[in-house]
Amino acid sequence: MRVDDLGCTIDGRTLLEAVSFSICGGESLAVLGPSGAGKSVLLRCLLGLAPAQARVTGTLFWDDRRVPLADRPALARLRGRGLALVPQAAAASLDPMRTVGEQLREVCVLHDTDSRPRERLAEVGLSQEFVGRFAHELSGGQAQRVALALALACRPAVLLADEPMASLDCVSQVELVELLVRRCAAEQVALVLVSHDLARVAGCCARALVLDRGRMVAHGSLAELLAAPPEPTTAAMVAAARRS
Numbered sequence: 001m002r003v004d005d006l007g008c009t010i011d012g013r014t015l016l017e018a019v020s021f022s023i024c025g026g027e028s029l030a031v032l033g034p035s036g037a038g039k040s041v042l043l044r045c046l047l048g049l050a051p052a053q054a055r056v057t058g059t060l061f062w063d064d065r066r067v068p069l070a071d072r073p074a075l076a077r078l079r080g081r082g083l084a085l086v087p088q089a090a091a092a093s094l095d096p097m098r099t100v101g102e103q104l105r106e107v108c109v110l111h112d113t114d115s116r117p118r119e120r121l122a123e124v125g126l127s128q129e130f131v132g133r134f135a136h137e138l139s140g141g142q143a144q145r146v147a148l149a150l151a152l153a154c155r156p157a158v159l160l161a162d163e164p165m166a167s168l169d170c171v172s173q174v175e176l177v178e179l180l181v182r183r184c185a186a187e188q189v190a191l192v193l194v195s196h197d198l199a200r201v202a203g204c205c206a207r208a209l210v211l212d213r214g215r216m217v218a219h220g221s222l223a224e225l226l227a228a229p230p231e232p233t234t235a236a237m238v239a240a241a242r243r244s
């Protein structure tokens with residue numbers, strides 16, 4: 001997948017400007033930046049789910065296809081087998097009326113992938129008993145794992161994860177990020193992982209893109225950005241990571 005010159009404005013206000021990057025199966029890219037930088041808007045633009053009043057520009061190159069990022073129906077068709085999302089608040093994204101197993105089966109039928117909920121759950125470290133659980137019977141970390149299992153059950157080419165570890169304790173955050181990176185690498189899924197916390201993704205993602213007020217201020221090897229931050233926003237994130 002290649003994103004070329006993505007821009008997004010709302011009522012003349014620029015939320016994203018000239019964002020370009022590419023990612024291949026099995027790779028991981030961290031999208032970093034302070035609060036309000038445009039990280040979530042970036043993911044929503046890729047999914048064709050930008051706010052209704054937004055004007056989105058730029059192009060998504062997908063295999064040999066050229067998809068205008070303003071073409072919401074074309075982007076909607078990529079959702080599932082193309083791009084899947086692990087949201088920030090997983091528990092709220094689950095259907096409260098249906099068991100985990102029912103939701104997994106539905107995703108598999110909808111996207112025509114193999115439907116073995118127990119295996120999908122085992123892959124994310126959850127035992128068979130979770131098949132019969134409802135959302136309100138899950139801890140925050142378990143709900144995030146279920147959301148990951150649902151996203152991977154689509155068998156996507158690209159997984160977009162929007163701060164999936166935000167509501168978890170430190171140990172669970174590390175475990176979840178490691179699980180995400182491990183599962184995506186094992187299934188050759190490209191991972192775009194949004195975080196405002198560089199310390200959480202350092203050592204997990206090979207590359208990073210740093211946003212600040214909608215602009216891409218740094219992009220490259222995460223190890224190199226850590227060793228020699230090229231500009232003040234990245235330097236501030238590196239300093240915060242060193243303190244934590």
Ligand SMILES: Nc1ncnc2c1ncn2[C@@H]1O[C@H](COP(=O)(O)OP(=O)(O)OP(=O)(O)O)[C@@H](O)[C@H]1O
Pocket residue numbers: 010015033034035036037038039040041042051196
């Ligand atoms: N529906 C909307 N209408 C108008 N502005 C919006 C809308 N959604 C987001 N924005 C604005 O876009 C900017 C980027 O928001 P976004 O949620 O992408 O930030 P973020 O980098 O994900 O921040 P955080 O780390 O706090 O989640 C913010 O200034 C926000 O107010």
